[in-house]
Amino acid sequence: MGFVLTYNKLLSRSSRGPPVLWVSFKGAPPRGSRTWEGLMGGITMLRLEFDLATNLVGQPLVRQQVMKGLRGFLENANPVKPLVMSFHGSTGTGKTYVSSMLIRYLFQSGLQSPYVHHFSPIVHFPHAEHIEQYKESLRRWIQGNLTSCGRSAFLFDEMDKMHPGLIDVIIPFLGPSWVVYGTNYRKAIFIFISNAGGEQINNVTLALWHARKDREEISLQDLEPAISKAVFENPESGFWNSGIINEHLIDFVVPFLPLKHHHVKQCVVSELIQQGLEVRPDVIQEVADSIPYFPEEEKLFSSTGCKTVASRISFFF
Numbered sequence: 526m527g528f529v530l531t532y533n534k535l536l537s538r539s540s541r542g543p544p545v546l547w548v549s550f551k552g553a554p555p556r557g558s559r560t561w562e563g564l565m566g567g568i569t570m571l572r573l574e575f576d577l578a579t580n581l582v583g584q585p586l587v588r589q590q591v592m593k594g595l596r597g598f599l600e601n602a603n604p605v606k607p608l609v610m611s612f613h614g615s616t617g618t619g620k621t622y623v624s625s626m627l628i629r630y631l632f633q634s635g636l637q638s639p640y641v642h643h644f645s646p647i648v649h650f651p652h653a654e655h656i657e658q659y660k661e662s663l664r665r666w667i668q669g670n671l672t673s674c675g676r677s678a679f680l681f682d683e684m685d686k687m688h689p690g691l692i693d694v695i696i697p698f699l700g701p702s703w704v705v706y707g708t709n710y711r712k713a714i715f716i717f718i719s720n721a722g723g724e725q726i727n728n729v730t731l732a733l734w735h736a737r738k739d740r741e742e743i744s745l746q747d748l749e750p751a752i753s754k755a756v757f758e759n760p761e762s763g764f765w766n767s768g769i770i771n772e773h774l775i776d777f778v779v780p781f782l783p784l785k786h787h788h789v790k791q792c793v794v795s796e797l798i799q800q801g802l803e804v805r806p807d808v809i810q811e812v813a814d815s816i817p818y819f820p821e822e823e824k825l826f827s828s829t830g831c832k833t834v835a836s837r838i839s840f841f842f
């Protein structure tokens with residue numbers, strides 16, 4: 526019998542921390558996970574999967590892609606290359622939420638960990654005329670940090686606002702070579718986050734809805750061509766003409782679908798619980814109704830996802 530790790534029940538949950546699960550396992554662990562570290566990695570993945578399944582609303586493809594990427598990567602003691610994922614979707618659909626959740630499971634102090642590095646073009650690379658300087662600092666930063674910890678994570682937010690050309694400086698760290706500048710960097714994780722492609726994902730989702738295809742049936746193949754066109758062939762995009770694309774260095778493209786009214790209601794419930802407020806049906810309805818929806822005629826999808834839910838609650842309580 527193969528190794529089977531299952532979660533039996535949820536033992537406790539706090540609104541901030543990861544859930545505590547009771548897990549059991551049968552059979553011999555698979556190759557590469559015969560160690561305590563491998564087993565703990567398996568349990569961490571189960572807890573993350575559970576958290577995604579219970580708290581991330583309306584994003585089946587995200588769950589599927591993220592778990593596939595992380596499992597394959599973490600179960601392998603000697604990955605052939607760093608894990609590179611690119612998150613795409615319109616505002617408030619959960620890109621930052623999911624990336625923070627992953628980081629929380631992978632690093633004990635989450636985003637505060639010294640091994641997690643977060644870049645935002647507006648904060649770190651604001652001036653186009655300094656691009657050469659930024660390239661050098663970014664290369665040195667990544668190299669230096671991978672030298673001190675090969676299992677570092679690098680998050681690049683708002684890739685659509687990154688100056689084209691800048692990101693290519695990290696190409697040597699993303700490929701399958703053994704070492705770069707004397708460092709084995711193949712255990713690192715890179716996550717790119719961007720709104721680019723969001724409009725196209727929304728259009729495809731809408732067109733498929735008109736064609737009576739259920740949201741849950743949408744596949745990656747339905748969305749990938751539109752995302753590629755919008756993100757990688759757009760001169761405004763940080764990925765424009767990028768070697769990262771031409772050399773196929775992104776392992777997982779992760780599309781975030783637009784959220785519907787009932788998803789927004791679920792976000793309101795989570796937020797009420799998180800804020801320690803009573804879960805009142807009238808508040809849930811009013812907050813969800815107060816958000817703008819598109820397209821104009823059918824009002825199917827939230828224009829701001831769940832982004833403004835937290836701030837709206839106080840207006841209706």
Ligand SMILES: Nc1ncnc2c1ncn2[C@@H]1O[C@H](COP(=O)(O)OP(=O)(O)OP(=O)(O)O)[C@@H](O)[C@H]1O
Nearest residue numbers: 580581582615616617618619620621622792831832
């Ligand atoms: N799919 C979702 N499931 C559960 N909660 C969500 C989801 N999407 C968004 N939220 C809630 O809305 C908040 C804002 O979402 P988030 O910051 O992840 O959006 P984003 O996609 O990163 O938006 P932006 O592109 O504007 O940065 C999250 O902190 C979370 O509480």
